[in-house]
Amino acid sequence: MKSFILSLIFCLLVLPLFSQISDKKDLKNYNGFFNFYYEESQDKIYLEVKNLEQEFLYVNSLATGVGSNDIGLDRGQLGRERIVKFQKAGHKLLLVQPNQNYRAITDNELEKKSIDQAFAKSVLFGFKIEEEKNGTYIIDLTPFLMEDAHGVVETFKRRKEGTYKLDASKSALSLNRTKAFPKNVEFEALLTFEGTPTGKNIRTVVPTASLVSVIQHHSFIELPDDGYEMREFDVRSGAISMAYLDYATPIHEPIKKRYIIRHRLEKKNPKADLSEAKEPIIYYLDPGIPEPVRSALLEGARWWNQAYEAIGFKDAFQVKMLPADADPMDCRYNVIQWVHRSTRGWSYGGSVIDPRTGEIIKGHVSLGSLRIRQDFMIAQALLNKPFAERDDNYQPMLDMALARIRQLSAHEVGHTIGFAHNFAASPNDRSSVMDYPHPLVKLTNGEIDLSEAYAVGIGDWDKVTVAYSYSEFENNQNEKEELNNILKAATFAGHQFISDSDARANGGAHAFAHLWDNGKSASEELEHVLAVRQQAISNFSVDNIREGEPYSVLEDVFVPLYFYHRYQVEAASKVIGGLDYNYAVKGGGQFTVKPIRVDIQKRAFFSLLKSISVENLAIPKEKLDLFPPRAFEYGRTRESFKGKTGVTFDPLSAASTASDMVLKLLLHPERANRLVMQSGMNRDFVENNMDLEHVLLRLVGGTIYKSANLEYKDQVQQMINENVLKYIMNLAVSDASFFQVKAIAHKVLIDIKESKSKFSDSNSMYYISLIDQYLESPEKFKLQASPKIPDGSPIGSDICDYN
Numbered sequence: 001m002k003s004f005i006l007s008l009i010f011c012l013l014v015l016p017l018f019s020q021i022s023d024k025k026d027l028k029n030y031n032g033f034f035n036f037y038y039e040e041s042q043d044k045i046y047l048e049v050k051n052l053e054q055e056f057l058y059v060n061s062l063a064t065g066v067g068s069n070d071i072g073l074d075r076g077q078l079g080r081e082r083i084v085k086f087q088k089a090g091h092k093l094l095l096v097q098p099n100q101n102y103r104a105i106t107d108n109e110l111e112k113k114s115i116d117q118a119f120a121k122s123v124l125f126g127f128k129i130e131e132e133k134n135g136t137y138i139i140d141l142t143p144f145l146m147e148d149a150h151g152v153v154e155t156f157k158r159r160k161e162g163t164y165k166l167d168a169s170k171s172a173l174s175l176n177r178t179k180a181f182p183k184n185v186e187f188e189a190l191l192t193f194e195g196t197p198t199g200k201n202i203r204t205v206v207p208t209a210s211l212v213s214v215i216q217h218h219s220f221i222e223l224p225d226d227g228y229e230m231r232e233f234d235v236r237s238g239a240i241s242m243a244y245l246d247y248a249t250p251i252h253e254p255i256k257k258r259y260i261i262r263h264r265l266e267k268k269n270p271k272a273d274l275s276e277a278k279e280p281i282i283y284y285l286d287p288g289i290p291e292p293v294r295s296a297l298l299e300g301a302r303w304w305n306q307a308y309e310a311i312g313f314k315d316a317f318q319v320k321m322l323p324a325d326a327d328p329m330d331c332r333y334n335v336i337q338w339v340h341r342s343t344r345g346w347s348y349g350g351s352v353i354d355p356r357t358g359e360i361i362k363g364h365v366s367l368g369s370l371r372i373r374q375d376f377m378i379a380q381a382l383l384n385k386p387f388a389e390r391d392d393n394y395q396p397m398l399d400m401a402l403a404r405i406r407q408l409s410a411h412e413v414g415h416t417i418g419f420a421h422n423f424a425a426s427p428n429d430r431s432s433v434m435d436y437p438h439p440l441v442k443l444t445n446g447e448i449d450l451s452e453a454y455a456v457g458i459g460d461w462d463k464v465t466v467a468y469s470y471s472e473f474e475n476n477q478n479e480k481e482e483l484n485n486i487l488k489a490a491t492f493a494g495h496q497f498i499s500d501s502d503a504r505a506n507g508g509a510h511a512f513a514h515l516w517d518n519g520k521s522a523s524e525e526l527e528h529v530l531a532v533r534q535q536a537i538s539n540f541s542v543d544n545i546r547e548g549e550p551y552s553v554l555e556d557v558f559v560p561l562y563f564y565h566r567y568q569v570e571a572a573s574k575v576i577g578g579l580d581y582n583y584a585v586k587g588g589g590q591f592t593v594k595p596i597r598v599d600i601q602k603r604a605f606f607s608l609l610k611s612i613s614v615e616n617l618a619i620p621k622e623k624l625d626l627f628p629p630r631a632f633e634y635g636r637t638r639e640s641f642k643g644k645t646g647v648t649f650d651p652l653s654a655a656s657t658a659s660d661m662v663l664k665l666l667l668h669p670e671r672a673n674r675l676v677m678q679s680g681m682n683r684d685f686v687e688n689n690m691d692l693e694h695v696l697l698r699l700v701g702g703t704i705y706k707s708a709n710l711e712y713k714d715q716v717q718q719m720i721n722e723n724v725l726k727y728i729m730n731l732a733v734s735d736a737s738f739f740q741v742k743a744i745a746h747k748v749l750i751d752i753k754e755s756k757s758k759f760s761d762s763n764s765m766y767y768i769s770l771i772d773q774y775l776e777s778p779e780k781f782k783l784q785a786s787p788k789i790p791d792g793s794p795i796g797s798d799i800c801d802y803n
Contacts, residue, residue: 021037021131024039026039026041030178030180032185033056033183033184033220034185035180036048036141038175038178045140045178047139047140047141052088054086055084056083056084056223057083057331057361058083058084059080059081059221059331060219061150061219062077063076065077066202066205066212068204068205068342069341069342069343070343071156071202072155073155076335076339083100083354088129088137092129093127093129093137094125094127095125095127100355101119101245102119102244103115103244103248104247105246105248115247125147145216146166146173146191147166148166148191148216160198161199162195162197163195166193170192170194170211171190171192172190173189174188174190177327179327181330184222185219186219190215191216192211192213193212194211197210201342204342224361228264231260231479234483234484236584236588237465238420238465238468238499239468242353242355243259260418261358262360262417263417264279265277265281265308265316266278266279266472270474271474274313275312275313276316281316281318281334282320282334283363283365284319284320285298285320285336287322288338293338296405296409298409300405300409300413302317302318303457304317304410304413304414304458305317306463307466311471312472313470331352331362334364335363336367337365337367339367339368347366347367347408349415350366350416351363351416352364365412366412372401372402374560375405375439376394376401380397381558382450383397384539385539386543387544387547391546391547396450404437406454407454410433410458411433414434420434421435421499421503422498423435423503425461425495428461428495428520430459431461432459432460437516439454443531460493460495461490461497471483488589496582498583505574507669507670509674511575514567515567515793517570522575522607523572523600524603526607526608527610530607537619540561540626542554544557545557550631552631553634555627555641558626558627563658563789563790566789567792572611573668575596575604576671576695579593579594579596580595581593595678595682601690605666605690605698608662608666612662617720618655619651624649627649628649629649639790640790641653641787652716659720660789666699666727669730669736672692672737672738673736676691679692692741696744700724704721705755723786729749729781729783732749733774733779752771
């Protein structure tokens with residue numbers, strides 16, 4: 001009896017505390033997709049859950065950033081999107097993420113259940129039920145919002161910036177953008193991470209590096225209705241895809257299902273050739289962007305409407321200014337946001353999608369604000385004495401920089417509406433904004449001409465991608481056949497789609513898909529770029545900076561000019577041992593793969609030889625007086641020339657760096673392997689001296705066996721020669737090299753030794769010493785790095801910028 005009375009007293013004391021949360025006097029109510037309450041005295045948010053098992057979309061993101069491109073935690077950065085639901089378990093509600101990667105799309109409920117049981121789900125959080133009324137549950141959401149959902153701690157650890165942990169005493173809910181709407185609710189929390197900084201980057205961007213505070217954002221969003229129609233992915237289309245395994249698939253069909261991601265877009269009048277959309281795609285521009293950049297970004301993003309009009313949509317793609325009271329993290333808004341960092345870096349476009357279908361719910365573009373300044377500086381370096389007469393003559397440089405930012409706006413928006421990079425567009429008359437564009441600079445009567453540096457408007461390939469992803473078809477049309485016809489017509493028109501991994505330089509093999517290149521012929525364009533560079537270097541003077549600026553600024557301006565040819569070198573190098581190929585499908589009308597003609601490879605090889613010639617790499621002696629030791633408070637940065645002469649400018653290391661960037665591409669083991677393979681299949685390579693042995697002999701003949709005669713240029717030549725020697729040695733010892741490649745490289749090294757043994761000068765003796773060391777212990781050979789090339793990419797765009 002005594003025990004019963006004690007229990008009754010306990011229940012009477014506890015019940016009012018526990019069952020009256022929704023009746024508290026100091027609660028602020030929010031009504032929307034989920035109703036919730038904020039209790040200021042406890043700094044808590046209580047969430048009302050009415051419908052258990054109802055799926056919705058949960059997205060975490062970063063409302064405020066850290067400010068470092070290298071760390072990578074930017075303002076407006078999207079996190080993951082996940083379909084989740086609340087499930088009751090005892091006196092808890094669990095936030096459960098079902099597994100969307102493995103499905104059984106069937107009416108057989110037991111078959112669906114078997115998949116659900118076969119693959120793990122994830123419980124994201126467990127909430128104690130604070131109150132229940134008529135099937136409505138109230139939970140304390142605060143602990144969930146105060147978690148490091150975005151992985152800030154892990155990012156710091158991965159980037160080697162330090163070991164941090166969340167400090168709850170210095171963290172709090174943030175109410176400015178905590179809001180409720182009929183189809184979504186938005187929450188924010190100010191989180192402070194305390195730790196020991198070990199990296200160099202975090203100290204430069206955080207006022208007290210041991211305490212890092214950011215605002216993380218959480219969105220609960222109603223899932224779209226079932227009116228969206230999924231569209232099959234085609235490797236030729238340029239569309240980004242989502243995929244899952246459907247175990248209910250008949251055995252004779254592929255189990256992996258791939259569908260494109262895209263916004264929902266439907267005509268008001270499907271039978272009209274040109275119709276408005278039921279709901280247009282609207283993007284909103286960050287109002288914090290200053291003019292004239294704001295107008296340039298608006299214009300570039302709006303280019304996409306041209307492609308939608310081409311498939312019969314009137315004003316279906318619109319770009320407006322974001323309302324002043326709108327939250328850019330709110331999933332109701334597609335946003336183009338201006339992101340500030342301490343150093344220039346990538347811009348990127350990401351999307352929140354419905355993981356069930358691939359429907360894009362929100363597009364979010366992040367544009368790095370410092371990159372326009374890099375384009376301005378490139379133009380400043382190229383032009384002849386822009387500040388000779390007055391310091392306010394900035395318009396020619398600004399015009400080129402704004403032309404680039406227009407293209408960048410269109411490029412990043414392109415990712416968020418569903419499109420991948422197409423690096424095969426530049427040889428085809430700059431046919432896509434989804435390529436990385438290098439400025440197309442002309443020489444007109446010996447003068448640098450920037451008037452057509454960047455293309456204007458959407459490209460013909462972009463119209464193909466929009467047609468594939470967004471065209472509507474009448475009920476009596478075969479959609480698959482119509483889509484195939486769109487892609488066949490694109491092939492017939494000369495378009496080619498090649499994306500990231502096939503276009504990268506190191507070991508890359510596609511001869512017509514490159515980053516930051518121009519021209520149908522990589523070698524001809526390299527010759528042109530070298531001519532532009534030579535003319536600009538000849539013109540370069542103190543009048544490339546403003547009155548009163550230190551000469552150290554002039555050196556910084558010279559950096560992108562000296563390495564101006566770096567990306568066209570990458571393009572030309574990929575022609576050597578290169579291939580032309582497509583993402584071909586049976587019945588698609590495309591060829592599969594073919595080697596590049598020997599004469600084309602030969603021209604590319606000779607243009608690369610020219611790029612590492614003394615004449616190209618030796619900075620004219622009269623220009624060296626422009627580069628004194630760095631001025632006080634103007635120290636070197638990651639974007640400066642690297643050297644080995646202390647405070648003085650080092651032109652020899654500049655030449656070493658420039659030749660290294662060519663030779664590591666030209667003498668890449670995979671490229672050498674392909675040359676051996678192609679030579680074995682085609683006698684033309686041997687007959688035209690383009691087999692690997694003749695390539696190496698020509699290279700050695702144009703470098704190590706060449707004398708520059710003039711003392712300064714001879715010193716530059718030796719820097720080039722050292723790189724030639726080390727990369728041939730690398731071919732001889734690399735695990736990635738074929739046996740045949742190793743044998744050929746070994747023979748060439750023996751030939752060099754025998755040739756140099758006829759001379760007694762110090763350079764020849766050193767070559768012999770290096771080769772002897774290699775011969776005695778090839779397993780100990782280690783590729784010695786030249787001074788690191790200053791950062792170049794991005795001149796404008798992605799890490800892979802839609803990742």
